[in-house]
Amino acid sequence: MDKVLKLRNLKVVFPSGHGIIRAVEGVDLDIHQGESVALVGESGCGKSVTSQSVMKLIESPPAMTRVDTIEFLGNDIKDYSAKQMQDIRGKDISMIFQDAMTSLNPVMTCGKQIDEMYIRHQGVSKKEAREYTIEALKLVGVPEPRSRAKNFPHELSGGMRQRVLLAMAFACMPKLIIADEPTTALDVTIQAQVLNLLRSMQKRHEMSLLLVTHDLSVVSNLADTVYVMYSGKIVEKAPVKALFQAPHHPYTVGLLASVPKLSDTEKTFSQIPGTVPHPMKKPSGCYFHPRCKFATDKCKNTMPPLTTLSENREVRCYYPLNLKKEATA
Amino acid sequence: MKNGDQTILEMRNVSVNFPVKGGLPFIKKGVIQAVSDVSLTIKRGETFGIVGESGCGKTTLANAMIGMVKPTSGEVYFNGENLYQLRRDAFKKIRRDMQMIFQDPFSSLNPRFNVYQIISEPMFIRGQDDEETMVQRVIELLELVGLSKDDLTRYPSDFSGGQRQRLGIARSIILNPDFLVCDEPVSALDVSVHAQILNLLTKIQKQMKLSYVFISHNLAVVKNVCDSMIVMYLGKVMESGNSETVFKNPLHPYTHALLEAVLDTSIKEDREQVILKGDIPSPINPPKGCRFWQRCPRAMEGCKTIPPENIEVESDHFVACHDVNGFPEGNFEEGYKKPLKSFDDDLSEHGKAHQ
Numbered sequence: 158m159d160k161v162l163k164l165r166n167l168k169v170v171f172p173s174g175h176g177i178i179r180a181v182e183g184v185d186l187d188i189h190q191g192e193s194v195a196l197v198g199e200s201g202c203g204k205s206v207t208s209q210s211v212m213k214l215i216e217s218p219p220a221m222t223r224v225d226t227i228e229f230l231g232n233d234i235k236d237y238s239a240k241q242m243q244d245i246r247g248k249d250i251s252m253i254f255q256d257a258m259t260s261l262n263p264v265m266t267c268g269k270q271i272d273e274m275y276i277r278h279q280g281v282s283k284k285e286a287r288e289y290t291i292e293a294l295k296l297v298g299v300p301e302p303r304s305r306a307k308n309f310p311h312e313l314s315g316g317m318r319q320r321v322l323l324a325m326a327f328a329c330m331p332k333l334i335i336a337d338e339p340t341t342a343l344d345v346t347i348q349a350q351v352l353n354l355l356r357s358m359q360k361r362h363e364m365s366l367l368l369v370t371h372d373l374s375v376v377s378n379l380a381d382t383v384y385v386m387y388s389g390k391i392v393e394k395a396p397v398k399a400l401f402q403a404p405h406h407p408y409t410v411g412l413l414a415s416v417p418k419l420s421d422t423e424k425t426f427s428q429i430p431g432t433v434p435h436p437m438k439k440p441s442g443c444y445f446h447p448r449c450k451f452a453t454d455k456c457k458n459t460m461p462p463l464t465t466l467s468e469n470r471e472v473r474c475y476y477p478l479n480l481k482k483e484a485t486a
Numbered sequence: 487m488k489n490g491d492q493t494i495l496e497m498r499n500v501s502v503n504f505p506v507k508g509g510l511p512f513i514k515k516g517v518i519q520a521v522s523d524v525s526l527t528i529k530r531g532e533t534f535g536i537v538g539e540s541g542c543g544k545t546t547l548a549n550a551m552i553g554m555v556k557p558t559s560g561e562v563y564f565n566g567e568n569l570y571q572l573r574r575d576a577f578k579k580i581r582r583d584m585q586m587i588f589q590d591p592f593s594s595l596n597p598r599f600n601v602y603q604i605i606s607e608p609m610f611i612r613g614q615d616d617e618e619t620m621v622q623r624v625i626e627l628l629e630l631v632g633l634s635k636d637d638l639t640r641y642p643s644d645f646s647g648g649q650r651q652r653l654g655i656a657r658s659i660i661l662n663p664d665f666l667v668c669d670e671p672v673s674a675l676d677v678s679v680h681a682q683i684l685n686l687l688t689k690i691q692k693q694m695k696l697s698y699v700f701i702s703h704n705l706a707v708v709k710n711v712c713d714s715m716i717v718m719y720l721g722k723v724m725e726s727g728n729s730e731t732v733f734k735n736p737l738h739p740y741t742h743a744l745l746e747a748v749l750d751t752s753i754k755e756d757r758e759q760v761i762l763k764g765d766i767p768s769p770i771n772p773p774k775g776c777r778f779w780q781r782c783p784r785a786m787e788g789c790k791t792i793p794p795e796n797i798e799v800e801s802d803h804f805v806a807c808h809d810v811n812g813f814p815e816g817n818f819e820e821g822y823k824k825p826l827k828s829f830d831d832d833l834s835e836h837g838k839a840h841q
Contacts, residue, residue, distance in 0.1 A: 199676040344539040349747040415681040417706040426681035
């Protein structure tokens with residue numbers, strides 16, 4: 158499989174009046190063609206910053222970004238200028254944001270916002286662009302696309318708006334789609350619709366997907382490979398099935414256990430004690446050790462390296478769990 | 487009557503309508519039926535779940551329970567007293583026994599108040615205690631919800647989402663209420679914090695013998711937390727009853743769809759999902775018959791015009807659906823039992839585009 162994206166040693170730092178916030182600390186990420194990769198973690202763990210860095214959307218200043226390589230389709234885009242990035246954004250990489258209401262322009266019709274994609278990147282006329290737009294809206298399951306294209310965002314429901322965003326993201330058939338919490342703002346029944354759509358579009362057109370989410374149930378439905386992030390670092394990387402069958406990092410184990418399931422019979426929920434460390438006051442050693450029940454002195458003093466356990470499985474822990482399970486699985 | 491009675495809250499045929507005022511040229515004047523004809527009883531000490539999508543009226547229903555929205559028609563009895571016929575001072579007194587936890591801990595705490603001011607405010611307003619007892623009580627509560635007395639002088643901005651929700655919980659229980667409405671208490675929080683807050687709520691319920699109304703759109707949470715529940719759609723109750731019974735044997739197509747839509751972390755190969763098509767229709771001028779027929783995979787001709795009744799199908803399990811209960815006796819137009827075939831085809835075509 159060809160690599161669509163290769164990210165090496167990404168570091169993003171936000172200096173502030175009270176100290177330095179290290180949002181992302183040395184993240185490596187690989188996305189192959191047709192693969193969907195999920196970046197999972199709690200709010201403040203740096204997952205959105207990572208995904209936006211790929212698009213170079215993090216403004217500097219205030220942020221300071223340092224990266225060894227961002228290779229997109231074999232080209233190193235690390236030093237691309239703003240102008241060069243504009244040619245890539247929307248055409249080869251596109252993004253779906255969480256809140257469809259705030260990421261659409263409220264004073265422009267939905268159709269016009271999609272038209273822009275074709276006019277900018279494919280150099281077609283306005284009229285042709287509208288035909289493409291209608292085709293794109295049809296593709297994402299918007300009923301009566303011709304009249305919907307003339308609607309303003311506030312005239313559409315949340316699910317429809319998210320579809321418009323999807324149509325926009327898929328417009329130029331990009332190689333990579335970054336979806337940042339694409340369904341968090343939606344109702345459960347609408348969420349199921351949008352996820353199904355996203356999955357089928359991605360599979361049919363052999364696109365790669367970078368899914369950023371905190372919702373493990375979305376991950377299990379959509380992703381092939383999962384990166385779990387905690388406090389700016391990748392703590393575990395695994396194929397989705399292996400991760401859910403045998404999570405190795407104590408944080409992943411806790412995260413999985415805390416998702417309420419329909420099949421549960423107990424009235425209490427298992428929980429991870431404590432809270433995510435403040436980004437300016439990260440603990441010494443392994444960042445997870447104050448919340449980890451397996452922590453030892455070694456964990457308190459040194460940060461464990463990201464070690465490869467088997468093919469495609471990496472974990473940042475001295476005492477990974479469920480190793481036997483992996484052997485039987 | 488206060489403590490001997492098994493029922494803490496009863497609603498009889500409650501409807502809440504909001505008028506839509508003209509002014510915008512494209513919006514017809516009309517009425518939003520946020521809640522229409524809902525009857526329910528909540529027993530002392532139980533957790534009562536209200537499930538539904540956004541806009542189905544679950545928050546309005548909860549507001550009507552605690553006297554924040556006056557119902558257009560129907561009665562609400564709390565501890566045997568008709569809430570909306572009480573005199574103002576009596577009403578204020580009874581309101582102390584019912585409190586609310588809000589969905590968004592980021593907007594429900596005053597950013598200019600410190601923790602002590604936030605939590606003690608209900609006590610302060612009651613005005614029966616001196617400063618010292620109030621501080622004592624606040625510290626006691628902070629410890630109960632898992633914070634410490636060092637936090638007394640800090641401000642909401644110093645806390646994470648989960649901690650803020652703990653503050654909201656502490657504030658809601660300071661007056662020892664009987665009845666607590668939790669309006670989506672965890673949906674604004676991170677997944678790993680969900681469990682912490684839910685466990686805390688359960689602990690408090692046991693300790694203080696509270697009755698909860700638990701509003702959520704997450705069925706997995708409702709199943710584990712609630713004793714009885716109702717499923718709402720567009721202001722109407724679709725299915726209700728003992729939550730164990732409902733989950734064991736869900737009958738209404740909408741409940742089925744909600745259950746299907748719950749994403750599980752268990753990986754299943756090629757899971758067959760019945761995914762609801764379309765959006766929730768506008769609550770202004772809702773469908774005449776069953777409110778769900780436009781999205782219902784089992785809809786029949788008659789569903790368009792004949793409103794279904796809430797019928798008890800087994801003990802403590804009510805369903806409002808023609809497909810489950812059969813149509814009532816009466817003279818209806820010919821062919822009312824015909825499934826909406828054309829509609830169905832339309833949907834499957836729509837569905838194919840997704841695959």
